[in-house]
Amino acid sequence: MKELKKLLVVIDPTSDVQPALARAIELASPTNASITVFLSIFDFSYEMTSILSGHEREAMRQGVIAQRQAWLAELLEGYANDSISIESDVIWHNRPFESIIQHAIAGNFDIIVKGTHLHDKLKSVIFTPTDWHLMRKAPVPVLLVKDHDWPVAGKILCAINVGSEDDDHQTLNGKIIEHAKVLAEQFDAQVHLVNGYPGTPVNLAIELPDFDAHTYGETIRMQHEQRVCYLANGYGISSDFCHVKEGLPEDVIPEIARQLDAELVILGTVGRTGFSAALIGNTAEHVIDSINCDLLAIKPDGYRSPLEEDNS
Known part of the structure; x- marks a missing residue:
């Protein structure tokens, strides 16, 4: 994980409390990184005012922007910090x-930080469509x-994911894990690993009378545990902090997060679209609907946003 030098913080225009900004200041303090708070606004009624000229509509937009800047x-x-x-x-x-992604690309920002909504009655985090798009793109x-x-x-x-050995x-x-280690050192936190592995296919047990479902399941479990522990050992993480459980990742990850009371x-x-997104990208989307803590979404090396490609 490279050092965070430039943080882009998305502001919630409906609140005077900005948890994303507070978190960004915590992240920026050790390295004196710079923070840009960002607000994207739009009011369709200003675009529909046909009796006004283009110049007058632009003047009204600039007036709204000036109000928001103030x-x-x-x-x-309230967030002044000398350093x-x-x-x-x-x-x-x-x-x-x-607008957020384009600003992040144009400004060479290292991370986007955005607040989410906590629903008091359900005690869960409610993610907005903007959150989904940011995670994917x-x-x-x-x-x-x-x-x-x-x-x-x-x-x-x-x-x-240790179910695949591809590079x-x-x-x-x-x-x-590297992102986690950097943050763990900064906040004196523990790093845990979680992996969900698939259960025994029901059709195998039905179609093959001699199929030993228990042995098959134990073999898969041991294989995943060995891979997770091997990975953990390479980063100096105790096997006691490795959590391997049968089930879909979107079920296992929130369950372990709750058990640990993870922050x-x-x-x-992966950020893909179409059919491959339905197979790969949905894990993250199912997970964030089920956890009550912060979430850091990371893209693979070499990922290019569709917005980068549109502008190239």
Whole structure:
């Protein structure tokens, strides 16, 4: 994980409390990294006012932007930090996720930090469509934050995939753990690994009378445990912090996160579209609907955002 030098923080325009900004300041403090708070606004009614000229509509848009810039300036007074540079940008754009990603690309930001919504009644985090798009399409890591502190000696849970031995999966596993190790050192946290493995196919047990389902299941379990422990050992992580459980990743990851009372889950997102996204990308999307902690989504090396390709 490279050092975080530039953080892009997405501001919630509906609240004076900004957990994403507070978390970004925590992340930036050790290295005196710079922070840019970003607000994308749009009001369709300004675009539909046909009686106004284009110049008049632009003047109205600039007026709204100026009001929001003044609000941001007042908001940032409460987050003043002598050692950290905090700038602000407000733009007019009808698709927030596109404006965020384009700004991150243009400014060479190292991470996007955005708050999520905690639903009191359900005690779960509610993710917005913008969150989904950022996880799939942002070329930089995306940290989705809820309103809570990261206590000392907290727990960071890395969701890894050892079911495949191809180089891309192995590289992404390493990238996930490296991010966790850096954050663990900064926040004096424990790094845990989690892996869900598939159960015995029911059709095999039915179609093959001599098939030993128990032995098959034990073999798969041991194989996954050995791979996870081998991976953990390479990064100096105790086997006591390895969690291997039968089940789909989208079920196993939230379950272990709850058991550990984890502060952060880190997982990889492939960012594909179409049929391959249905097979691969949905794990992350199912997981974030089921966890009540921060989530850091990381892309594989070499990933290019569709927005980068559109602009190239």
